[in-house]
Amino acid sequence: MAPPTRSALDMIRALVGFDTVSSKSNLALIDFVRDYLAGHGIDSRYIRSEDGTKANLWATIGPDEPGGVVLSGHTDVVPVAGQPWESDPFEVVENDGRLYGRGTADMKSFIAIALSLVPDMLARPLTRPIHFALTHDEEVGCLGAPRLIADVLANLPRPGAVIIGEPTQMRVVDAHKGITAYTTIVTGHEAHSSLTHRGVNAVMQAARLIAHLGDQAAQKAAQPELNSRFDPPYTTIHVGTVEGGTALNIVARNCAFKWEIRALPGDDPQDILARFEAFCRDEVVPAMQRVVPETGVETRPGVIVPALAPEPDSAAEKLARDLTGANATDAVSYATEGGQYQRAGIPAIVCGPGNIEQAHQPNEWIALEQIAASQSFTRRLIAKCQADA
Ligand SMILES: [Zn+2]
Structure with missing residues (x-):
């Protein structure tokens, strides 16, 4: 050469x-x-x-x-x-x-x-x-x-x-895999930390949502692609950053976390988002709004790089x-x-x-x-x- x-x-x-x-x-x-x-x-x-x-x-x-x-x-x-x-x-x-x-x-x-x-x-x-x-x-x-x-x-x-x-x-x-990134913003309601029942703790609601993503990630890992050339041989879901709360003695009003899906070609990241959104809508948000109606969860799309x-x-x-x-x-x-x-x-x-x-x-x-x-x-x-x- x-x-x-x-x-x-x-x-x-x-x-x-x-x-x-x-x-x-x-x-x-x-x-x-x-x-x-x-x-x-x-x-x-x-x-x-x-x-x-x-x-x-x-x-x-x-x-x-x-x-x-x-x-x-x-x-x-x-x-x-x-x-x-x-x-x-x-x-x-x-x-x-x-x-x-x-x-x-x-x-x-x-x-x-x-x-x-x-x-x-x-x-x-x-x-x-x-x-x-x-x-x-x-x-x-x-x-x-x-x-x-x-x-x-x-x-x-x-x-x-x-x-x-x-x-x-x-x-x-x-x-190669694709990347789909999101930011999820949880808006709760402050209260004195001795009165947790009067507030909506955004950090703890975010923890539920993150645990849900962890469950979805575990499901993906339990069903690897056969004979895959990818390492790991499945779609991954990962939370990169979490920011929330102001002090130990305040029920947290705000929490936001950034997460991403690295999907195998042929695995649609929208399916993961749809399950996440359904969990928010059906389980998390109703429980928050029963305490304070002005609370909620919003997920904003970030970078998308197709596989x-x-x-x-x-x-x-x-x-x-x-x-x-x-x-x-x-x-x-x-x-x-x-x-x-x-x-x-x-x-x-x-x-x-x-x-x-x-x-x-x-x-x-x-x-x-x-x-x-x-x-x-x-x-x-x-x-x-x-x-x-
Ligand atoms: Zn490069």
Whole structure:
């Protein structure tokens, strides 16, 4: 396998150099990529976030036709604050066959390698378009991709396959769980803690609701998917935070908790929510309102990232297996933008350089060998898209 080219390494260095932690703007990086592509005569399309402080970028090389291959990567990275980094996270350091820096594995290298190969994409005409899809705010709930997907479907020829370059060590991943998050707000009624019968204790009602979620979680765990590739092989339900009450001697008026469902593909998280809502409506709220009518429970939806379901022999799976030589596919436990494309009717696969174990860690790194593998993967893709020229 050919070693990483200087231009690939320089592009990784450049992209990692932009501090694109999700809470900050990614526009400097997006403008840099636009200028780079413009230098090769390629136009970019911006799909801005609602408040305009961030943007997705879409660019096409090759014919203005449907059926193209999308190389998709998120531009944001997770925070570095509080982590024991041994070097500047936003400056790539090469050591012992590795590149260190925030986003080297998750996931600036994949896009950087593809961008460095733009001259190869232009060297011979592509008969099948290659698209770049760079998104914002993936790490905080895949918030950027839906606008980009909607814009492309409304205005541009429909792509045929998406490769999400999240770190899989170049294995072909065709399935992941989805994420559905909620905040449940319990409003009770204060009283002196010696007069519990005159109040409605929001903390204790929240505890009932959380116990109900625990029961649903246990039911899921008791019925694992047979021959599953997932660890664990069932849909999980988890409460992440609880906040409530003001003092020991006051019956708590307020309590709120955040929870999420990580559902297997094919397991509808709405069923879990519906059972939870029924328990609220039929058991918890009536008991609260018998004491004080103005009390209640409200559940607000948060982030929703759909699962990626296996689509054997989809255009994306066939392409990725062809390019990697893999004869098997894998499932992963983390979520990606792949399910959002799939839901929009565009087959997607996850396949990219680096190891997810290094993602989100201090001293995040990627092996040069993985960069070389991603580079030859992209070169094979380019050759395939030039095949009939
Ligand atoms: Zn990622």
